[in-house]
Amino acid sequence: MSAQHIFDFAILGSVVKYSDGTPRPPERHRRKLADWETRNNGGRLIRRQAETVVGRTTLPASITLHKGDYGKGGIIMLRVHQTFSVNTDLKFTVVERPAIGSVLVLDRPGDEAELVHLAANRTDAETWLKSHGYPNAVIREITADEVAADAVEGRAAA
Structure with missing residues (x-):
C-alpha cells in the first residue's frame, strides 16, 4: 500500500x-x-x-x-x-x-499529536506519564x- x-x-x-x-x-x-x-x-x-x-x-x-x-x-x-x-x-x-485495549500516550491533543508511548493498559500509561514531562499529554485507548x-x-x- x-x-x-x-x-x-x-x-x-x-x-x-x-x-x-x-x-x-x-x-x-x-x-x-x-x-x-x-x-x-x-x-x-x-x-x-x-x-x-x-x-x-x-x-x-x-x-x-x-x-x-x-x-x-x-x-x-x-x-x-x-x-x-x-x-x-x-x-x-x-x-x-496495537492490541485492543492498549493505550496511546500522545504529546498533545488534536490531529497533529505525536505518539510518545504505547502502553499495555491505562494504569501503565498513567504510571509512565507521571515519570515523563508531557504536561499536555492525552491518553487514548485503542478500541x-x-x-x-x-x-x-x-x-x-x-
Whole structure:
C-alpha cells in the first residue's frame, strides 16, 4: 500500500515496514547494503502531519516512523525517526497493529499529536506519564472498532 493509505487508515502505534522492491545486496557490499536499508526498513507509526503551506511552498502530508532508540544503561541518547511524504514511491505494509485495549500516550491533543508511548493498559500509561514531562499529554485507548476499521481499509487498499 502507499504512504497515503498509511496516512489515511493506519492506527498510530502500528508497526509499518517499507520497501522499494529491490533485492537485498550481499553483506560484503557494505555501502550498497547501507543504501538499500535506508529504503527498505520499518518502524512504529508515531505521527501524521497534514499538508502544510509555508510561504509560497506547499509541503505534502507526511507520516513519521520511530525506527529505534540508542543509548546505554536505560538512558536514551539518540531517538531515530524517519518522515515520509505521502508522495513517496516506497511501498508500505502494516505488519502489526496495537492490541485492543492498549493505550496511546500522545504529546498533545488534536490531529497533529505525536505518539510518545504505547502502553499495555491505562494504569501503565498513567504510571509512565507521571515519570515523563508531557504536561499536555492525552491518553487514548485503542478500541476494537479502530482495529477492525484499520484491518478492513488496509486490505482494501493493498
